[in-house]
Amino acid sequence: MKYRFLILLSLFFIDPVAADVCATGDLGVVIEREPGNVLIINTTQHKQLGKIEKLGDLSHASVVFSRDQRYAYVFGRDGGLTKIDLLTDSVAKRILQAGNSIGGAISQDGKLIAVSNYTPGGVKIFSAESLEQIADIPAVYDDGKLSKVIGLVDAPGQRFVFSLFDAGEIWLLDMRTPAAPALQKFKNIGKQPYDALITPDGRFYIAGLFGESGLALLDLWSPESGVKKILPAYGQHDEKLPVYKMPHLEGWAIAGDYAFIPAVGRHEVLVITTDTWKLVKAIPVAGQPVFVMARPDGRQIWVNFAFPDNQQLQIIDAKDLTIENTLKPGKAVLHMEFTPRGEEVWVSLRDDNQVVIYDTATLAEVKRLPAQTPSGIFFSARAHKIGL
Amino acid sequence: MKIFILSAMLSSAVAAPPPEPARQQALRNLLKHDCGACHGLTLKGGLGPGLRPADLADKSNEFLTATILRGRPGTAMPPWNRFIDKSEAAWLVEILKNPQP
Incomplete structure (x- = not known):
């Protein structure tokens, strides 16, 4: 490991192309869940720049970024904490x-x-x-x-x-x-x-x-x-539907005065007001919602689902609180991440071994990138956001 | 004759044929990723308990098969009988208790 790091470093200093000045504001990482790898990607060029291999059990791995956006801290399921240098494609520090x-x-x-x-x-x-x-x-x-x-x-x-x-x-x-x-x-x-x-x-x-x-x-x-x-009384007396994957509250889907959250054991996205925390509407959706994420401008809310409905994505129009569109990107949609100002979204398809990029205005596919059982996608713009 | 049929039924209940190879792979994928969402990719546990042989040693195959099929009310474990039949659940318990090296 140390050798590889040294070799990488020496390449970095010798190779004039690699030594070009490079910024990190449009970089990000994609977790490859099964092999435990981290892909370093560029969101402007839509391409993979590097790969850090074998960081242990990265199922459910999540990532935060240093405020200079140079380092990604990867939290592994096995207790691994890895600091990745996005500029040199290398592990700067790693502990269990x-x-x-x-x-x-x-x-x-x-x-x-x-x-x-x-x-x-x-x-x-x-x-x-x-x-x-x-x-x-x-x-x-x-x-x-x-x-x-x-x-x-x-x-x-x-x-x-x-x-x-x-x-x-x-x-x-x-x-x-x-x-x-x-x-x-x-x-x-x-x-x-x-x-x-x-x-x-x-x-x-x-x-x-x-x-x-x-x-x-x-x-x-x-x-x-x-x-x-x-919302103490909502759905209190109803039979819950089985939940095959726990919803995630990471991120906060907010649009105007409304917040959007996944219901638990109900195939609904709940819309609540952020001043009085009262329920405005329960929007019926295709399955148990897992991630409910607002595009950065708050106009669209993107929702993915637990097994067995995890081949779909639904998009809620924040203006009238209805489903605007349903996409079928592929097998096992696990996570999505918007570009910093939301013109595109990256979606991981675990069982298709792909990441698909959509234009959020037209919902047209922009590109598909190969990735081995991809799960979490994290862009360096998170560095400057509270709670991410 | 009656006795013979009964014993044949009993033995088939104990040892159902394993799923077809393609189905085995689908079940292994389900185990790794979907069960693994709560029990961990390596099955050492997460929000749900660990499912390694040592974790399961004191639990009967019947109990574990029933847990897969019917879930555990009052916990986050859902019933999987919409997607997995009894013989498949029994096979999953078998590979959980005796994982291939």
Whole structure:
């Protein structure tokens, strides 16, 4: 590994083409789930620039970017935390920080990386520069049990927010003084929070609940008011449909005054107002929604689905809250990522071994790129967005 | 004659023929990626419990087959009987307990 890195470095310095000045604002990465590889891609040229191989178990891997957009931090399922240099196509640092890991976040100032773990349940904080451990926050509940941690996001004020799946708690971690992490716990927030998000302004943290209806809402402008339940009664007494893949709340689909979220156990996308958190409409869709993502201008909401409806994509028109179009891109649509201003979207097709790029205005296919069992797609524009 | 039929039925219930090769591959893909969404690509567990041989050692094949087919109410485990029949579920339990090296 070290040799390869040295060889790459020497190529980089010798080869005059590779040594050309290069920027990173239109770069991104695609996770190859089964082989555990990361593809480095360019969103302007629609092409693959490099491949970092064998980073362990990258099922459910997610990525954050350094604020200079040079480095991608990849959070692997097996606890691997890898810092990839997008300019040299190489691994800058790599550690194994836990046994079973689910996601991560980067701090407001870009200096801290937080990772949420299933085993051992908790959050660890690392230096973004060196990946040296700075803090360990075990998710202890009920006199010593450790909970799986989900829904970890960054929040303004050098804070991180996350939820405890087994304990039904939300924790707010203040890292302004790295040597003395300050923790505020909110208990009894609801059963089995399965994922969470933060609004793009960093104000509201919302955890979806699997074990009961509704969502848990924390207003970070007034945490002293505690966590409140929103949509508590929706679908409370209805039989739930089976969920073959957990929905994700990553990103926050917002358009005007509305937020769009996946229902759980119902084939619906819920539209709620962001001032009073009341349900406006439940839009029937093709299956159990997994990702519900707004195009950056908020005009379209793109939705993909759990097995067995995962060959489809539906596009909601945010103007009249109806399904504008249904696409069938291919087998096992896992993830989508919009270009920074939303003229195109990249979609991963796990079982077709392809990434397909669409023009979001015409819905015409722009290109298909080969990728081995692609899952997550992440563009470097995330570097400058709260909660991503 | 009656006894013979009964015993034949019993033995067929115990050892159903394995799925066709193409179906085996589809089931393995389902196991890796769709079951793996919760149980992990390497089946060491995620939001759902681990499914490695050691994790399953104290659970009967009948219990595990029924769990696949009917799910576990009160947990995130859904029923898979719309997509997998009983003999296929039994085969999946078999390969979970005795994975190929």
